[in-house]
Amino acid sequence: MNEFELCPRFEKAISILSQRWTALILYQLMAGPQRFCTMTDKLGVSGKILSERLKDLDQQGFVIRHVYPETPVRIEYSLTDKGMSLTPIMKEIENWSKTWIEQEFTDKK
Amino acid sequence: MNEFELCPRFEKAISILSQRWTALILYQLMAGPQRFCTMTDKLGVSGKILSERLKDLDQQGFVIRHVYPETPVRIEYSLTDKGMSLTPIMKEIENWSKTWIEQEFTDKK
DNA sequence: TAAAGTTAGTTACATAAAGTAAGTAACTTA
DNA sequence: TAAGTTACTTACTTTATGTAACTAACTTTA
Structure with a gap:
C-alpha cells in the first residue's frame, strides 16, 4: 500500500x-x-524516577556519573559525546516549540 | 546555581x-x-491506543480525519501544517539514529 | 434471507509504569 | 547525642498501556 516502512533505528531512538x-x-x-538534587528541583521529577533514568542513561552511554568524595558526598552527572550528540534534536524541538506552542501553555504545568 | 532554566514551551513540546x-x-x-487499520498494522499499536492518540492529535491540530462514505467506510488521517512542521525534528532524529544506534538494535523489537 | 465479512472503533479486564511519601546509609556539624 | 546533608531505596497508590473480545453499520456470499 505504501513503500514507506518504519526504520528500526528510528524506532529505537524514539523509544529512548x-x-x-x-x-x-x-x-x-x-x-x-x-547533581542529583539540582535535577529533581529543576525538573520536578521524583528521586525514584531520576535514579532509574540516570542508571539507564549511564548504561546506554549517554551520561557519566562522577563521585566527588567531599562532605557531604557530591555526585555529578554529565553528558558523554553520545549524550551531547542529541543537541541538534533538542535545538530543533526548542525551535519548533517557539513557533507552534501557544503562549497559553506556558502558564500551565 | 545555573542560569539555564527549562522553557515551558519546550516542556510542552516534549510532553506531546x-x-x-x-x-x-x-x-x-x-x-x-x-487509514486506521494500515497504521495499526505498520506500527503494531493497538486499536485502543491508536484511537486515543488520533483523537488527541486531532484536537491538538496535528491531524485531520477524513471520512469517505464508501463501502465499507474509508477513514483517512492526514497531517495538518502543524503536523507537517514536525518533519525537521523527525529528520534530525532519523539522522541521529543512523550514527548512534547500533546495528544490533535493528534486530530487536 | 441468514451467515459471514469489512472497517473503525469501544469495552472490560490485566499488567506495567509512574507518582508519593517515608525510610536508609554514611558522613559531619552543632 | 541530636540534627543535618546528599543520594538514593522501599512500600504503596494511581495512572497508563496492553490484550482480547465485542459492537455498529453496512455489504457480499451461500
Whole structure:
C-alpha cells in the first residue's frame, strides 16, 4: 500500500527519547554537569524516577556519573559525546516549540 | 546555581512528543494520509491506543480525519501544517539514529 | 434471507509504569 | 547525642498501556 516502512533505528531512538523524563533530563544536562538534587528541583521529577533514568542513561552511554568524595558526598552527572550528540534534536524541538506552542501553555504545568 | 532554566514551551513540546506512540504515529503520517487499520498494522499499536492518540492529535491540530462514505467506510488521517512542521525534528532524529544506534538494535523489537 | 465479512472503533479486564511519601546509609556539624 | 546533608531505596497508590473480545453499520456470499 505504501513503500514507506518504519526504520528500526528510528524506532529505537524514539523509544529512548520518549521514555518519560528522559528527554528533559538530557536537555537539562546540556547546560552542564549537575547533581542529583539540582535535577529533581529543576525538573520536578521524583528521586525514584531520576535514579532509574540516570542508571539507564549511564548504561546506554549517554551520561557519566562522577563521585566527588567531599562532605557531604557530591555526585555529578554529565553528558558523554553520545549524550551531547542529541543537541541538534533538542535545538530543533526548542525551535519548533517557539513557533507552534501557544503562549497559553506556558502558564500551565 | 545555573542560569539555564527549562522553557515551558519546550516542556510542552516534549510532553506531546514523548507520549507513547505519538511520535511514531506522526512519523508514519509523514508518508501520506493513512487509514486506521494500515497504521495499526505498520506500527503494531493497538486499536485502543491508536484511537486515543488520533483523537488527541486531532484536537491538538496535528491531524485531520477524513471520512469517505464508501463501502465499507474509508477513514483517512492526514497531517495538518502543524503536523507537517514536525518533519525537521523527525529528520534530525532519523539522522541521529543512523550514527548512534547500533546495528544490533535493528534486530530487536 | 441468514451467515459471514469489512472497517473503525469501544469495552472490560490485566499488567506495567509512574507518582508519593517515608525510610536508609554514611558522613559531619552543632 | 541530636540534627543535618546528599543520594538514593522501599512500600504503596494511581495512572497508563496492553490484550482480547465485542459492537455498529453496512455489504457480499451461500
